[in-house]
Amino acid sequence: MSGGGFKSFVRAENVKAGSTGKSSMGGIEAHAKRLDKTSLLRRVRELDPLAWSKIGSGINEGGCDLWGAFKRHKEETGAVERGGASIALHMLVGVSREWLEEDGRDAHSAENDRIRRLFDEAKAWAESWAGEGSVIHTRFDLDEQGSGNVDLVVVPTRMQRRKSRKNAAAKEVLTISTRMAKEDLRKAMKTKNSGQAMQSSWNQWCKERLDLRIERGTSKDQTRREHIHADILRAEANKLRDKHQLAMEALELEKQEAAARAEAEAKAASEALFLWAKTASGPYHGLLLDDLSEPEKQAYDLHRMVVGRYRGALRAERDGRLYPEQRRFLSELRKAEPDSDRYVAAALTEEISSSGIGLDMIERISELMRRLLRRIVQAVEPHLLRYWTREDGGHKWHVTTARLCLGSAELVDLEARAEREAEALRTAESVYRRLADHGRRLDQ
Helix, strand or coil, X not given: CCCCCCXXXXXXXXXXXXXXXXXXXXXXXXXXXCCCHHHHHXXXXXXXXXXXXXXXXXXXXXXXXXXXXXXXXXHHHCCECCCCCEEEEEEEEEECHHHHXXXXXXXXXXXXXXXXXXXXXXXXXXXHHHCXXXXXXXXXXXXXXXXXXXXXXXXXXXXXXXXXXXXXXXXXXEEECHHHHHHHHHHHHCCCCHHHHHHHHHHXXXXXXXXXXCEECCCHXXXXXXXXXXXXXXXXXXXXXXXXXXXXXXXXXXHHHHHHHHHHHHHHHHHHHHHHHHHHHCCCCCCCCCCCCHHHHHHHHHHHHHHXXXXXXXXXXXXXXXXXXXHXXXXXXXXXXXXXXXXXXXXXXXXXXXXXXXXXXXXXXXXXXXXXXXXXXXXXXXXXXXXXXXXXXXXXXXXXXXXXXXXXXXXXXXXXXXXXXXXXXXXXXXXXXXXXXXXXXXXX
């Protein structure tokens, strides 16, 4: 497309309050932080995204903390939510990948000037109609095969007449409203629906701010086509290619392929045995944390101290035998500022409930634990880390420190599941050993 023919495009989806799954705020945050299954499958290079939110910039500095950014946006604006209504728009805003690659540019490099321009202009465009400051998160992923779009989370606000209580007079209240923002844009662009309005508005913005050659993509109403994600098309193409290759080689390589499969299975079993045994018998209760630094190990010890107190208090509460100190401990924890990764942990819990727990899930829980340990190390002075672990938790816990070291109730539940899995792995170890022995016999 060096001579032109570049396209612009927009896709938008409402984010509902209280929803779960990949289209929820927690699901979007998990994907942004590379803690969901989809992002792990798509990742083809080790590059962090360009990421910004109202909390900070960068994946490790708050750029992907969507719930924190949403809370800050509400605090800044004073806007309220409307029961049952959407709380945000999740948008994919982009241009043809070929435009990013023109003149030898790299479509996956943060140094690409066009990626930077697209990143900034997508946010500016959304705020031009949704309202200044309405964008709470922008992200351009650099680790996937595809390229060309910016993820936006937009929380538009509008004045609405509402009653604070029954029989009270209605008054104007600043309210989060994706519906009104989309309707305002539709009227301004004079289109049949908000989707067409977004496509036309974004294309005008691209022509004025990015490149006159960028054309508006053809709408779904005209093509009558349903959007099919590139991952699906790529998977289908891979299936067809693999099927053709297998058909061509079947007669000549049937015996060799059978031997290769047996060897690969034996090798995988041997590697799985090592990782499973490492998980089950390690000192971290079923998690893969063997490469922790010394401060992180001390932070983990503090975390386990608080978890022990927390679980003991919960058992006493369940049995109706709470001591005053335990009641105060639970009450203060529940009132304290919650952990920033609690929604990601909740999304993992939901995924485990539907598909079970395995080594890949243990690795993802371990990464969530690493994030907590880094926050503890950053927040607690090194000499206090050493002192508190040496005192074995005998000091009086400040509630803020206790909440920080605990993490979230959801993470504690995930740890418990990992511990139970470790017990099951130890029981099944002999099976894995037989598979490994089988692989060694094939090598001889």
